[in-house]
Amino acid sequence: MKYVNSFLITSGEITIFILRIIKSFKMIFKNYRLIVFNMFEIITESLFILIFASLFMGMVSAYQIVYQMKDVIPMLYVSTIVTQAVLIEIGPLIVGIGFSGKVSSQISAELASMKVTDQIDALEVMSIDPIEYLVMPRVVAAILIIPFLTLITEFSVVFGAFIMSIGVLDITSNMFIEGSKMNFAMFQIFGGLIKSVAFGFFTVVLSCYFGITAKTGARAVGKATTLSVSAAAIAVVVLDYIFTRILFIW
Amino acid sequence: MVKLTGVSKKFKDAGLYDINAFFPEKSVCTIIGRSGAGKSLLLRTILGLIRPDSGSVLIGGTDIYKVKYKQLKEVRSKFGVLFQNNALLDSMNVFENVSLPVVYRNPEMRYNDVRNLVKEKLKMAYLDDVTDKYINQLSGGMQKRVAIARALITDPEILFYDEPITGLDPLTADGIIDLIKNLYLTLKKTTIIITHDIRGFIDFTDYIMLIDSGETLFCGTKEDFMSFDHKIAKAYIKMAGRL
Ligand SMILES: Nc1ncnc2c1ncn2[C@@H]1O[C@H](COP(=O)(O)OP(=O)(O)OP(=O)(O)O)[C@@H](O)[C@H]1O
Numbered sequence A: 001m002k003y004v005n006s007f008l009i010t011s012g013e014i015t016i017f018i019l020r021i022i023k024s025f026k027m028i029f030k031n032y033r034l035i036v037f038n039m040f041e042i043i044t045e046s047l048f049i050l051i052f053a054s055l056f057m058g059m060v061s062a063y064q065i066v067y068q069m070k071d072v073i074p075m076l077y078v079s080t081i082v083t084q085a086v087l088i089e090i091g092p093l094i095v096g097i098g099f100s101g102k103v104s105s106q107i108s109a110e111l112a113s114m115k116v117t118d119q120i121d122a123l124e125v126m127s128i129d130p131i132e133y134l135v136m137p138r139v140v141a142a143i144l145i146i147p148f149l150t151l152i153t154e155f156s157v158v159f160g161a162f163i164m165s166i167g168v169l170d171i172t173s174n175m176f177i178e179g180s181k182m183n184f185a186m187f188q189i190f191g192g193l194i195k196s197v198a199f200g201f202f203t204v205v206l207s208c209y210f211g212i213t214a215k216t217g218a219r220a221v222g223k224a225t226t227l228s229v230s231a232a233a234i235a236v237v238v239l240d241y242i243f244t245r246i247l248f249i250w
Numbered sequence B: 001m002v003k004l005t006g007v008s009k010k011f012k013d014a015g016l017y018d019i020n021a022f023f024p025e026k027s028v029c030t031i032i033g034r035s036g037a038g039k040s041l042l043l044r045t046i047l048g049l050i051r052p053d054s055g056s057v058l059i060g061g062t063d064i065y066k067v068k069y070k071q072l073k074e075v076r077s078k079f080g081v082l083f084q085n086n087a088l089l090d091s092m093n094v095f096e097n098v099s100l101p102v103v104y105r106n107p108e109m110r111y112n113d114v115r116n117l118v119k120e121k122l123k124m125a126y127l128d129d130v131t132d133k134y135i136n137q138l139s140g141g142m143q144k145r146v147a148i149a150r151a152l153i154t155d156p157e158i159l160f161y162d163e164p165i166t167g168l169d170p171l172t173a174d175g176i177i178d179l180i181k182n183l184y185l186t187l188k189k190t191t192i193i194i195t196h197d198i199r200g201f202i203d204f205t206d207y208i209m210l211i212d213s214g215e216t217l218f219c220g221t222k223e224d225f226m227s228f229d230h231k232i233a234k235a236y237i238k239m240a241g242r243l
């Protein structure tokens, strides 16, 4: 009962937090520098690891499909499966999980230590709304940068699969390209991008929330970070289910 | 003018209990009390950061917990605060830190004007040539001065100093005490000093408030405090060399 209670309270607080963030969107133009700065932060934080993880993800996927389906489907379809899965599911999911690990821990640790050292209270007293100044720029930066990161991730997965296919799996490059075009629809890319934007939005919102509401002391920074990483990871998979149902399965 | 009436705030194992206090305009008030007495907590309620469970906090006639956020912001624009651990933004250099409050409020202010204003305030805090340094490149005493310069940048009506000399060597501490004293003598702003080392402040303070375990033990003029008969008060009076 105690947990249900605190879950409900936290959910309510996060809802109010989100409304306040949306309200502070009117400061986007005034704070554009902060937004640009945070976009670069996010890119340096996550681009390399996303590309690296996706390349391997692609290689493993191609290998797994061949291993499981060798005598069941024509090898032409290997790249079809990879591409479809990447656009709809794997791409956004890699970005989401990558964000919940790397970006979310960075943001919540940073904001929590600012909180613990009174920097956030100082902003508040200087009549600088921490939501406008610290949270909104991070959220907007994530929303703007995520589609780009997702496309790069998706390309990297397919490229990884491509390397594996022509290098190890006896699939020709023509076959791979033909296969990946099959069943392709522009809508899939957009659906995937919508998902990843939602993942990024909630990941950053949660990490800002747990960072800014950290209690006092060094332990509080650690606690805020673990809380935000696990909350973000859970949010990503739950949202993934919801959005997949809405967007791709009627 | 700062007036607290029946301010209470309860935490699990600490808090403030029925605090009454009055700090007149343009006076110097020193809040003293042991470590953990609730001094910083009291400051937070005065700054509008922690809403008390009951009671009211009046700043120049505005009950800050009864008004809208926008009005609270207006009241806060009269504050200049030195936080206990400076609370400088460590991702920024000195110039960005000191200029932040004005730049954020008037983004169209010309760069040269900002630069001059920052220079002027740093000079008031006896600092120059540090504008490009990052906060962690400065000594503790210098950080205090930078934080004081930041507090001064908006020409505040009320200056708060939370433990301005704690953790500093005697020489640096004397420098900070001199600075606070001079700022008071030149600017004549309401000054509220929180400390557990009353020595340097006793000669220019007008009012003293003594709190312990979240309760007011004394709040009144320095002269009355000198004859206040209480164990903790006596210890402070002795410390100030007045017994
Ligand atoms: N937000 C909070 N939540 C829970 N307890 C708090 C909170 N803020 C302060 N306290 C508690 O209130 C008590 C008073 O703390 P405060 O920081 O005001 O002491 P202080 O008089 O400033 O001491 P010091 O001289 O060490 O700075 C402490 O026991 C602290 O744990």
Ligand SMILES: [Mg+2]
Pocket: B039, B040, B041, B084, B162, B163
């Ligand atoms: Mg304190």
